[in-house]
Amino acid sequence: MRCAWEELLNLLPMWMRQPVDRQGRDTLQEIRLRRGRPPELVSRAGSIWLERQAEETDLRFVINAASRYSPWASSSVGQGYLTAPGGHRVGVCGEAVVQEKGITAIREYHSLCLRIARDVPDIARGLALDRSLLILGSPGTGKTTLLRDLVRTRSNRAPGAVVVVDERGELFPVGFDCGKRTDVLTLCPKPQGIEMALRTMGPACIAVDEITSERDCDALVQAGWCGIHVLATVHASSRRDLERRQLYRHVLECGLFEELVILQKDKSWRTERI
């Protein structure tokens, strides 16, 4: 299991680095910082609270470090998250600044949820490499981790290029192996990215993480009928969950995906033909 641990520690205020490092890189899943309360370190075994309280300056430190002191280069704050170096995701809660074009910034930060990105090789072993797959799972079940390994495995073992449209910059941060035939388009919105990849990169397979909007679904359906395979992830705990949501019903019914990969809470998976 690989993890950009140094990058993670560098995101934290100095006083937190040592206790977090002591927790160990293999067990920690999330770090939650809430203003005026002790930081919570979440691992599979449960939660540990540090003794000192997190202040507003600590939360700002994390935001500055995650955005590399460059708010202009991280417009995703308006969508409630930031992707930090190393692929770690910082979820943000606070006082939103709303303007005509929607949420543009967060004025005061109240809580942060730092989710640790991990690269687990070989977890996609056994999954079909010659068809379109939709990976479903509830938050924290490992959809992105599974997709990352699936892309790498397909890229190394099956013919043709795999183009990854990595809108959040989480799938293949610097240092993560993406495979021999993978091309990664980072921080590009999925609909435009899929179109660009189709037109210019000659892919045999396109992979995207977390399809959440109608435009994402439309772009995938368009791409699906161009003779390529599609790999995608979606938030849903079961096939029934997925079918209940209007947004995804069309994607399922049109036959774009041939197989569902359903992730469980314990991070194991099973497949289901559509």
Added chain:
Amino acid sequence: MTIKIIGAVLIILGCGSVGFAMTAAHRREEGNLRALIAALDFMQCELQYRLTPLPDLCRLTAAQCGGALRSLFIHLAQELEDQISPDVFHCMNAALAKTPKLTPQAVSALQALGRSLGRFHLEGQLLGLENARHNCRSALEKLSENQEVRLRGYQTLSLCAGAALAILFL
């Protein structure tokens, strides 16, 4: 007698060097401000068209500059990458402390820049850069007012003061 002449020459040279040093400091200040304005122009272009993150922006700017400013931007990039300071203002102060050769006007413009960098989205950030550039230009204009006359004045005054001292001692 020879010793007296040598003493007089030394006094004149010593006083004269003070005037010439003041002139050199003035020119250095002007050079620093001009270089800083050029660096700010470059930063604005980079930000506007490529949305470059700040540490990379500092390294690129360092590559465009020379002398003390180059060293400052390298130190600033390093401070930002080390992620020890809570904000850019602290990083800028640390970088300034490591770059002693900058002139006071440039230091004050850079401190003002450090207060705005990394706080705003693109529009606000560009405004911050424009503000810093405006400050530099104002300072430069003040320095340039009657510059030649003033600098010649420093040199003449120091040489004359030296000569007067020498005459008094003789």
